[in-house]
Amino acid sequence: MRLLRRNPAGGRPPVRRLYWWKEALTVLVLYEVYSAIRNLSEGSKAEAYHHARQIMHWQHMLGINHEATLQSWALHARPLIIFLNYVYGSLHFIVTAWAVIWLYRRHPGDYPRWRNTLALTTVLALIGFIFWPLMPPRLLYTAGHGTYGFVDTLARYPTFWSFDSGAIHNISNQYAAMPSLHFGWSLFCAASLAPRLRRRPAKVAIALYPLLTLSAIVLTANHYFLDAAGGAAVFLTGYGIAGRFTRPGPVITDPEESPVAVEASPPPARRPDAAEGEASSASPSASARFAQS
Numbered sequence: 001m002r003l004l005r006r007n008p009a010g011g012r013p014p015v016r017r018l019y020w021w022k023e024a025l026t027v028l029v030l031y032e033v034y035s036a037i038r039n040l041s042e043g044s045k046a047e048a049y050h051h052a053r054q055i056m057h058w059q060h061m062l063g064i065n066h067e068a069t070l071q072s073w074a075l076h077a078r079p080l081i082i083f084l085n086y087v088y089g090s091l092h093f094i095v096t097a098w099a100v101i102w103l104y105r106r107h108p109g110d111y112p113r114w115r116n117t118l119a120l121t122t123v124l125a126l127i128g129f130i131f132w133p134l135m136p137p138r139l140l141y142t143a144g145h146g147t148y149g150f151v152d153t154l155a156r157y158p159t160f161w162s163f164d165s166g167a168i169h170n171i172s173n174q175y176a177a178m179p180s181l182h183f184g185w186s187l188f189c190a191a192s193l194a195p196r197l198r199r200r201p202a203k204v205a206i207a208l209y210p211l212l213t214l215s216a217i218v219l220t221a222n223h224y225f226l227d228a229a230g231g232a233a234v235f236l237t238g239y240g241i242a243g244r245f246t247r248p249g250p251v252i253t254d255p256e257e258s259p260v261a262v263e264a265s266p267p268p269a270r271r272p273d274a275a276e277g278e279a280s281s282a283s284p285s286a287s288a289r290f291a292q293s
Contacts, residue, residue: 099188
């Protein structure tokens with residue numbers, strides 16, 4: 001990101017130009033760093049199992065410890081489970097990447113805050129993965145105390161990949177479950193895209209995307225309900241922090257667009273009700289000076 005120039009009048013923020021290749025390189029580097037730290041920070045099996053027991057106890061107290069029951073119902077519909085396996089394994093990358101690219105191209109002025117929101121959401125989730133390893137429902141059987149009624153659908157049903165496959169098992173942090181980054185990213189997609197998409201079917205689809213993600217992470221036994229709550233918490237926190245330090249002002253992503261033209265463009269027109277409110281609140285002396293001019 002390069003600062004271009006400041007308006008001589010001094011009343012408007014500077015224009016910034018974003019370069020797609022710098023943004024892509026930054027995302028790639030940050031994701032590689034995130035993946036390395038995440039996969040090297042796997043806690044012990046005993047600690048992860050202890051936290052899983054805590055989660056189930058808290059959910060029992062809240063009356064929401066029903067993941068095993070819901071999954072047992074869903075297992076009667078084999079096509080549904082296979083579909084949710086693919087949703088869990090792919091959509092959180094595909095939809096999130098599409099959202100970032102679409103915001104960059106279609107809403108460059110909004111893009112910086114949403115980019116920062118996504119980055120902060122991911123960093124906050126990484127802190128949870130490091131300091132609070134959690135055994136997901138599908139792995140409870142590995143602790144030697146039974147399955148608790150859960151089935152590892154990725155291992156039982158045909159999909160392109162499974163956590164039990166050699167390469168993925170060796171490089172993936174099996175206990176990075178709290179918070180659910182799948183759910184946090186789905187909220188990012190819904191919140192950033194739903195107000196900006198024009199077609200109603202697209203708006204409805206992206207608004208329901210977090211519900212689809214929640215169904216996938218629970219019915220495939222990869223997360224507990226409280227993991228999703230954690231994902232919502234890190235997203236909301238990331239959004240709030242991003243709003244504090246993201247610089248305001250016009251942004252250019254089109255390499256052919258002139259910053260001079262952007263700076264010379266008039267500011268957005270004020271709403272009539274806002275203008276009337278300001279006029280009504282003006283002092284008599286200010287109104288008199290305006291009339292004399």
